[in-house]
Amino acid sequence: xxxxxxxxxxxxxxxxxxxxxxxxxxxxxxxxxxxxxxxxxxxxxxxxxxxxxxxxxxxxxxxxxxxxxxxxxxxxxxxxxxxxxxxxxxxxxxxxxxxxxxxxxxxxxxxxxxxxxxxxxxxxxxxxxxxxxxxxxxxxxxxxxxxxxxxxxxxxxxxxxxxxxxxxxxxxxxxxxxxxxxxxxxxxxxxxxxxxxxxxxxxxxxxxxxxxxxxxxxxxxxxxxxxxxxxxxxxxx
Numbered sequence: 669x670x671x672x673x674x675x676x677x678x679x680x681x682x683x684x685x686x687x688x689x690x691x692x693x694x695x696x697x698x699x700x701x702x703x704x705x706x707x708x709x710x711x712x713x714x715x716x717x718x719x720x721x722x723x724x725x726x727x728x729x730x731x732x733x734x735x736x737x738x739x740x741x742x743x744x745x746x747x748x749x750x751x752x753x754x755x756x757x758x759x760x761x762x763x764x765x766x767x768x769x770x771x772x773x774x775x776x777x778x779x780x781x782x783x784x785x786x787x788x789x790x791x792x793x794x795x796x797x798x799x800x801x802x803x804x805x806x807x808x809x810x811x812x813x814x815x816x817x818x819x820x821x822x823x824x825x826x827x828x829x830x831x832x833x834x835x836x837x838x839x840x841x842x843x844x845x846x847x848x849x850x851x852x853x854x855x856x857x858x859x860x861x862x863x864x865x866x867x868x869x870x871x872x873x874x875x876x877x878x879x880x881x882x883x884x885x886x887x888x889x890x891x892x893x894x895x896x897x898x899x900x901x902x903x904x905x
Contacts, residue, residue, distance in 0.1 A: 678713065681705050754799055755806040758820035763828050766818060767878040770832040777839035777871050779829040780885040781809075781846065784864045784897040786825035793858060798825075801855055801863060808849040816842065828882070836871040836902065843867045843900045851898060864898035871903070 688694045688702045750762035758766070770776045783805060790798040802825060809819045809827060817831040829846070831839050850865045868889030872881040884903035892901040 678709055681709050752821040755803055755821050757806050757810070757827070758818055760820065760822045763818075763820035763822055763830065764878050766820075767830055767881065770830060771872060771874060771876050771878065771881065774833050774874050775872060776876075776881055777831040777834035777836060777869065778881045778885045779831065779839060779843045779846070779867060779869050780822075780882065780889050781827050781829075781843075781865045781867045782823075782889055782893070783825040783850075784866055784893075789859065789863075797855075797859060801859065804853055804855060805850055805863065805865065808853050809846055812846045812849045813842065828885075834871075836869065839869050839871065840900060840902055843869050847898065847900055866892035866897045867900040868892060869900060869902045 685702045685706055688698050691698075750758060750765075752759045767776060767778065783801070786798065786801070789801060802821075806819065806821070806827070809829065813819055813829055817829050817834070820828045820830070822828050829842070831842070834842075847865060847867055850863055853863055855861075855863060866889055868885040868887065868891070870881050870885035870888065872884075888901040888903045892899045895901065
């Protein structure tokens, strides 16, 4: 079935005008009548064209708005997929991905830390207070590390700092500054005690796995716990 001609009436008027134009015997009245028809249809076409242009502009603006919103939603989804909801730090999956990528390019110093006696604090004051402490500790870590590395939350009260191409001594010094920042942090009421954390630091050469780097840092962390907490230990070579 043939599609309908959207300009059937316009084509009819144009064909009539051509016929009059080619008719050498057409009089003045025929010319005037044909010209009037052409003017009328031309004006109508102009009105419709303006209307369609305005509509197209509105639809283009709406499309641009929707595209912008889609980009925002995509960024939000990407952020939520890679960041911890409570603290805004990287989540465990993102830490693993970044560490793996860093070890494929070069060396990586990894700091793993755990808030001391956190379960006792949670049991005594409740989870909302525990969440507030976790957020406070995260702020201390971010303020200390700044742009030197990336901070991730890898467990309930456990965090990691990724330091690509860092020397072990430099990572140890940074971990000590992180420890001191947490020890100086004071929680809001009702918690009226110092918050401390224990740290384990490892250094891994290019080509090592995240599991290797994390396992060695975790072993150092537990040595710090057994040695009295609120201290930094390095992984054995």
